[in-house]
Amino acid sequence: MTAALKFTALFLTLGFCQAQYNYIDEEVEGAFQASKYGSLWPLPQKVQLSQVSLKVTSFSFRIVDSKESSAGPSCTLLQSAYRRYYEYMFGSAKKQGPTKNRRADLSELTELQVWITSPDSECDGYPALTSDESYELSVDQPVAVLKAPKVWGALHGLETFSQLLYEDEFGAKNINSTMISDFPRFPHRGILLDSSRHFLPIKVILANLETMAWNKFNVFHWHIVDDQSFPYLSRTFPQLSQQGAYHPYTHVYTPADVKMVIEFARLRGIRVVPEFDTPGHTQSWGKGQKDLLTPCYTGSKPSGTFGPVNPILNTTYDFMTQFFKEISTVFPDGYVHLGGDEVDFTCWKSNPDIQKFMEQQGFGQDYKKLESFYIQKLLDIVTTTKKGYTIWQEVFDNGVKLKPDTVVHVWIGSGSNQEMSKVTAAGYNTILSSPWYLDYISYAQDWQKYYRVEPLNFNGTEDQKKLVIGGEACLWGEYVDATNLTPRLWPRASAVAERLWSSKDVTDIDDAFNRLSVHRCRMVARGIPAEPLFSSFCPREYKGI
């Protein structure tokens, strides 16, 4: 079909190249140039661009199911995506024009056919770690064809297709004949948001899920509760949010909210992995669940303050059993994140009952053994819910016995090369976050720092490297809420997105700057306040404040 066309690389005439300067000025030199790859972000694995440009008009262009597709009009996931991408490309108001009997121009693209090639499209399923996200996109006259084994690849292909559109000098939409074959380098590409330090309104979560999809992220790691607040409304233990949320009505996620988030994410190929971090980071749990936390002592008397989850009471494990049974039904994903980080032993050490228990168990003064004792029992509980689990690296470091399919989440250290070596040498799947703590901000273009990370840059065999299933950009919530989260996340997280999706050799920082500059303006045009990389402008500036 496309063999007859000669594809050559070319400079796409972007509709919104920045004005070029002929003056000397250090600052002005930051202005971006057009990349030969236009505004594709993250860069697909294989791209062949031609110079043949085709017109695309809102009144004749359609996105349709291919006749051979295993997903038809009943696949609401795809139908919703068609509507969404049509809007991104042409705006929501469908223009009137000489429709029905108008012949397509010789150089016009009138259709994008979406063809799900596998018998099971997975249209009504949930995305998973093992989902096939690949797709092939061929843009040619008179129709473009998007082939993907599953709907997940089709979603990515639709985004890529929308990124190929550009405006010519008359404001008309164009697309060049293009062939793309694409798949992710890593299957786990996540964003961590923290709804405990600050409550994040549902609207903010949904807007960021939407933006994640534009960047081909596929995991929303929902750090939903922590010391500061417990906004998750549990059906089994409603007192947890009743007492532990910042406000029991205005600052909670109801079961309906959670369901909506999960479905919104599913429609965009995004998994929702909730984190319920124990035994530390649980101050807010204690307010609604009596005796769950360890009473701290001053000398021989309880001080009135509380420490981590109390690991020596049977009631603790009864609670966890019921709680995680609920979680396993509320969240459909195959994994739950169990935390396990930063356990402070001070309170445990102060408590005489804990001391006695340590003695009975023969733990000596090694409180890591007590921590492991707790985690081991918790993992057994969660295993009975048929879920896999992810844990922060301390759990692995402390030698807790883990199931072979456990995912170890590396977060300590700047490069964490050693930790990655250790975890993969032990045979565990691992995800990397240590270089991607986006809550740490600094002046100027820190996206470049995130972009330059190479996740497999550690000592290890090829087999070890295969155990790195991806990474996550973490935006912890101490200093972000609805007022500043979105511009702080985007486009900084986009740098991580390309690192996790594109080929290892996509490392040209100048080309990345050029593509990302336009990609960020596209996010702005779609209504998301993605902050600027440097002095510049967008043809359509953000409309909010």
Added chain:
Amino acid sequence: MTAALKFTALFLTLGFCQAQYNYIDEEVEGAFQASKYGSLWPLPQKVQLSQVSLKVTSFSFRIVDSKESSAGPSCTLLQSAYRRYYEYMFGSAKKQGPTKNRRADLSELTELQVWITSPDSECDGYPALTSDESYELSVDQPVAVLKAPKVWGALHGLETFSQLLYEDEFGAKNINSTMISDFPRFPHRGILLDSSRHFLPIKVILANLETMAWNKFNVFHWHIVDDQSFPYLSRTFPQLSQQGAYHPYTHVYTPADVKMVIEFARLRGIRVVPEFDTPGHTQSWGKGQKDLLTPCYTGSKPSGTFGPVNPILNTTYDFMTQFFKEISTVFPDGYVHLGGDEVDFTCWKSNPDIQKFMEQQGFGQDYKKLESFYIQKLLDIVTTTKKGYTIWQEVFDNGVKLKPDTVVHVWIGSGSNQEMSKVTAAGYNTILSSPWYLDYISYAQDWQKYYRVEPLNFNGTEDQKKLVIGGEACLWGEYVDATNLTPRLWPRASAVAERLWSSKDVTDIDDAFNRLSVHRCRMVARGIPAEPLFSSFCPREYKGI
């Protein structure tokens, strides 16, 4: 009137105290407490709070002109302010209730009378460096009285009054009997916004002017053009923005836009001081004004690039005369900022005509003399427009002859103590910005750093210190635009606001944290995305994304 009441300090029961924790956790300890000064920000000079609380209801409360006031219903500035503050306090929907014949409750406040005491209220004037901004506020049953010599003080008093309101546990609005006597420590309290590195939509500028008023800032330093773009649409030289703006239609400020900004600011007691920085920072000027900039040379040939304004041509001064004549009529403020910073001599040095001129003038190789030659002529031009001028510190450092009423803007150095000493020793008014470059961001609570600055902490006599007329928080535009400017500015700039308004001894950082936490939630409730100080919540979270 109020002598009969005993005023004692008390802990105001804030409607939105954060839930208090009884647990030990370092992070949780950041939660704020109620300040005895409630959420007053910036803290007035004298505050006496009583324990007597009065109800305030939307259906019976009114803000009215006092009978003795020199400003009546024809003073639209005050009438607009009454409407605005009524909305802030009660929301825009006026509630129905048992109005007319309902007797006021014994413990109800039904009126705030605003009394302009000076014969000339300045209602139709513009605020100025010498404006009287003082006010006295007495809240007592059955009416509160706000006395101010001029409307400018009344505006500040209205803001303060609105900050005294709080909700009790039933959601009812209350205010405590209070006496406040207030005036600013410094008369120049500014914010610099930069609309050249990124174009700032008018909506963003207006929203931030509004927020400035809530923080009692009174100068908008509009760094309107620079190297990157020239968005100011000049009636005299329309080619400047036609060629030099990012876009000649969508990214310019029309005369109507500028007029609107100035009037919006005036209604809030804010001066608009435009900056047209020359001879450096002018790359964008050169695109629409032939021969204005110096042609740079490579060897004996023009390189095609351009440097600073060409100081050796008569046409340059003809242009500046016409241009600043226009500026002096468009901007009513008594001052214009003429820039004069960061002049790079490389291009001047390369140009043979400049070299010849240097020789003729006997400047030797001292290009600072050439810079001063230019600035001197510019200052003379601007003097004929009857404007005062502000210049960046380099102009002073280079020994340019300045009018006695020149304001020197100090921006170099971390504390800039030496520079402040030098400038004031020379007898010039000075404004401080070097510690308040808010474009530089860092992790965690950098507002504290801005708050801890003491502007008069330099070696000098009392007379020298009197020459410090204030300061400005500068948010340069390389990394901010409509997407992130507002949360990056607030509440960080609020720290500068209190430093410039309140008494020198207001330095308690914990009390500041407590008041500022609530002040920032008030800004959020009024629709501005002011970012959080730390883990916490607002009763009304930001509704946008």
